[in-house]
Amino acid sequence: MLHSLDLNADSNLLRRSAPTSFSESHDVLDLVYIAIVQTPTNQQGCPGMKDEQLHDLILQSLEHEMGGVEVYETALKCVVNDDLKEEWTKYLEQTRTHVEVLHSVCEAFGLDPNEHAPSRKVVRTIGSALVKAMHVALEEGSAEAAQLVACEAVVIAETKDHADWELLAKCAEKLTGSKAAALEKACNEVEDQEDEHLYHSKGWCRELWMQSLGLPPVLPPPEERKNVKTAIGASRAEQAAEKTRKRSNAKR
Numbered sequence: 001m002l003h004s005l006d007l008n009a010d011s012n013l014l015r016r017s018a019p020t021s022f023s024e025s026h027d028v029l030d031l032v033y034i035a036i037v038q039t040p041t042n043q044q045g046c047p048g049m050k051d052e053q054l055h056d057l058i059l060q061s062l063e064h065e066m067g068g069v070e071v072y073e074t075a076l077k078c079v080v081n082d083d084l085k086e087e088w089t090k091y092l093e094q095t096r097t098h099v100e101v102l103h104s105v106c107e108a109f110g111l112d113p114n115e116h117a118p119s120r121k122v123v124r125t126i127g128s129a130l131v132k133a134m135h136v137a138l139e140e141g142s143a144e145a146a147q148l149v150a151c152e153a154v155v156i157a158e159t160k161d162h163a164d165w166e167l168l169a170k171c172a173e174k175l176t177g178s179k180a181a182a183l184e185k186a187c188n189e190v191e192d193q194e195d196e197h198l199y200h201s202k203g204w205c206r207e208l209w210m211q212s213l214g215l216p217p218v219l220p221p222p223e224e225r226k227n228v229k230t231a232i233g234a235s236r237a238e239q240a241a242e243k244t245r246k247r248s249n250a251k252r
């Protein structure tokens with residue numbers, strides 16, 4: 001919202017100065033020049049990138065990983081499938097490590113990891129809602145139903161987790177100096193795991209839903225067997241599951 005307001009302010013400034021003559025068109029060029037030259041530059045010398053927003057992203061990523069630990073701890077109370085239990089146990093440990101990694105990033109950026117930010121409150125609220133939904137499912141429904149709720153909670157949580165790290169990696173590419181090195185190191189350590197968390201969890205969620213509907217599931221999902229780490233790979237794995245399903249439907 002803040003960004004769009006900034007843009008509107010800039011465009012109003014330019015509109016007010018629309019040229020009516022050659023000399024006035026120079027005024028407009030001056031304004032464009034001033035707008036470009038005066039674009040906020042971050043401490044690492046990257047024009048355009050906003051330090052405050054990057055700091056907020058780091059803090060909300062940390063908050064999200066902290067919430068992720070609780071999501072996995074609760075999901076493990078809902079899980080029925082042994083292979084999925086093993087998978088989520090591994091993801092829980094990795095998520096705990098991601099919290100530590102982001103603490104190191106905070107240190108490199110001179111940020112207080114406990115600093116309050118409105119975005120953190122939002123992230124915490126969503127995480128708590130996912131945990132609460134799983135508790136409701138455990139109390140109200142069957143074990144299989146609770147497992148499905150847990151799968152969906154994990155996919156929702158991992159979607160943001162994946163997006164956070166993708167954005168952090170993009171920022172690391174633009175930065176220079178010691179902060180760039182710290183952020184790049186963190187992303188290299190975590191990004192591959194986040195790919196697996198998201199794509200494999202989506203596969204589990206889809207196939208366990210199929211099973212619950214009485215449709216032939218492909219378990220473990222192809223994302224697991226093919227060790228999928230990319231969106232293209234995930235799409236291929238989903239197509240492979242569909243082919244297997246059609247073959248098994250034809251045999252029925």
Ligand SMILES: [Fe+2]
Pocket residue numbers: 065068094095098161194
């Ligand atoms: Fe994570």
Ligand SMILES: [Fe+2]
Pocket residue numbers: 068095158161162193194197198
């Ligand atoms: Fe994750």
